[in-house]
Amino acid sequence: MGTLDIIFKYRDGLIAGLLVTLRLCLLIWAIGIGFGSVLGFYSARSLFATRILRFCSFFLSSIPILVVLFWLHYPAQALLGIVVQPFWTAVVAIGLINIFTVADIVRPVLQQFPKQYLTAAKVYGIPPGSIIRHIQLPLILRQIIPPLLISQVTMLQATLFASLISVDEIFRVAQQINSTEYRPVQIYTALALFFISICLPLNGIAIWLQKRFSHDLSES
Amino acid sequence: MLIVKNISKILSGKEIVRDVSFDVNPGKALAIVGPNGAGKSVLMRAVSLTDPPTSGEIGIDTHSFAFPALNNGTFTPPWPQMTVVFQQLFLWPHMTLRENALLPLKSPSAPRDGVERLEYFIDLFNLRDVVDRRPNRTSLGQRQMAALIRALVLKPKWLILDETTSALDVEQTQRVLCLLKELKQEAATGIIFITHLLGFAAALADEVLFLDGGQLVERGEVEILTDPKTDRMKAFVRLIESVESPSKTNFHLLRASKIL
Numbered sequence: 001m002g003t004l005d006i007i008f009k010y011r012d013g014l015i016a017g018l019l020v021t022l023r024l025c026l027l028i029w030a031i032g033i034g035f036g037s038v039l040g041f042y043s044a045r046s047l048f049a050t051r052i053l054r055f056c057s058f059f060l061s062s063i064p065i066l067v068v069l070f071w072l073h074y075p076a077q078a079l080l081g082i083v084v085q086p087f088w089t090a091v092v093a094i095g096l097i098n099i100f101t102v103a104d105i106v107r108p109v110l111q112q113f114p115k116q117y118l119t120a121a122k123v124y125g126i127p128p129g130s131i132i133r134h135i136q137l138p139l140i141l142r143q144i145i146p147p148l149l150i151s152q153v154t155m156l157q158a159t160l161f162a163s164l165i166s167v168d169e170i171f172r173v174a175q176q177i178n179s180t181e182y183r184p185v186q187i188y189t190a191l192a193l194f195f196i197s198i199c200l201p202l203n204g205i206a207i208w209l210q211k212r213f214s215h216d217l218s219e220s
Numbered sequence: 221m222l223i224v225k226n227i228s229k230i231l232s233g234k235e236i237v238r239d240v241s242f243d244v245n246p247g248k249a250l251a252i253v254g255p256n257g258a259g260k261s262v263l264m265r266a267v268s269l270t271d272p273p274t275s276g277e278i279g280i281d282t283h284s285f286a287f288p289a290l291n292n293g294t295f296t297p298p299w300p301q302m303t304v305v306f307q308q309l310f311l312w313p314h315m316t317l318r319e320n321a322l323l324p325l326k327s328p329s330a331p332r333d334g335v336e337r338l339e340y341f342i343d344l345f346n347l348r349d350v351v352d353r354r355p356n357r358t359s360l361g362q363r364q365m366a367a368l369i370r371a372l373v374l375k376p377k378w379l380i381l382d383e384t385t386s387a388l389d390v391e392q393t394q395r396v397l398c399l400l401k402e403l404k405q406e407a408a409t410g411i412i413f414i415t416h417l418l419g420f421a422a423a424l425a426d427e428v429l430f431l432d433g434g435q436l437v438e439r440g441e442v443e444i445l446t447d448p449k450t451d452r453m454k455a456f457v458r459l460i461e462s463v464e465s466p467s468k469t470n471f472h473l474l475r476a477s478k479i480l
Contacts, residue, residue, distance in 0.1 A: 116306070116310045117310055117312055119310070123268070123270060123299045123304050124303065124371070124374060125300030125330065125374065126323055134315075134326075135323075138314050139314060
């Protein structure tokens, strides 16, 4: 039985797992980009907030995602006396990491924005709304989008860890199929194809944008 | 009238500009000359209020600004009535040269014929082939002209230029000179400019100010460029002349000045 045969035979299960992965991923992306941008924006405005954010990011980056996930799934829930579905535990754990990742991308870009471009705009009498729309946002987005795309691909890959707390995402479905069929090469190749089809174009776009925009940002 | 009274600028605890005063009438041009590190650009930024002085007073037509500023340091500079062409240009890198010049026309005080003026300047400076390129795809000279156009489309009453012709060839410099003379005479634009080209200063300026070590050393009509009164300015002018027209004698002069 080849890879395509396995995909066809277990298509319902794979599609269900795929949908769980995509749902999980979209929620993590939305939480991370939404709250992370706000956190990055505010932390760029004060030295104190910058220090707090840097400490939190530093602290969080030294703990593996799996440990955060397990800690929130078992001890945290036992301590608080609550039971949260594994799916939502995964959303909170990976979402939290994504918030700090995005904030760490946004903050330095805002802090290092060349103020002289804004001074020039003010000298030429450009209204504040136009300055934001035509100068600040395009320049900031050009710097933020490429690393943001790369980080979000990493977050997609991190959703695999959710299988370890029994979230029925695509990796767990693949493991279940493998335990029945025992065809690891074909099954994990199918899984790899899924991730390649999403991650490769996103990484490609990120690299292309990075190249293009880094040229755009140099005046000379 | 633009009046600068006793302005000083302290940066990182060091007084870069010390107690400088001058005035410029509409339709007149003031050249600021001096060696590198004399504080010319700092003075320009202070006068243009882009980096206000630490102390002193600046009067621009009906506006008056005293420093240190009251009201928590907030004030409203008369931009774009007074416009600056920065030495580093600060063209917005994600826009083409044309877009750079068009954006200031969103200013509520922009002239109605701004687009026509832009097209006129593009032809005048022979930029038609490169005007739709981004700054990083053009030469420094082309960027300097684009930055000048960006300021000129606004028909400013006061124009502050910081070494705007430093990368231009003789032909382009001549074009800029003619245009600035025309603006001075016909639109009564007041111009303050920094230059290392004494010929350019002599051709455009009505008055010259020699700055050294952050202090005003000599001020007078353009004749002081050929007949300076102070020893410091004499040495400066002699040195520039020797570089602009190198000869055997000048070579000895440079060696004597420990440059070679």
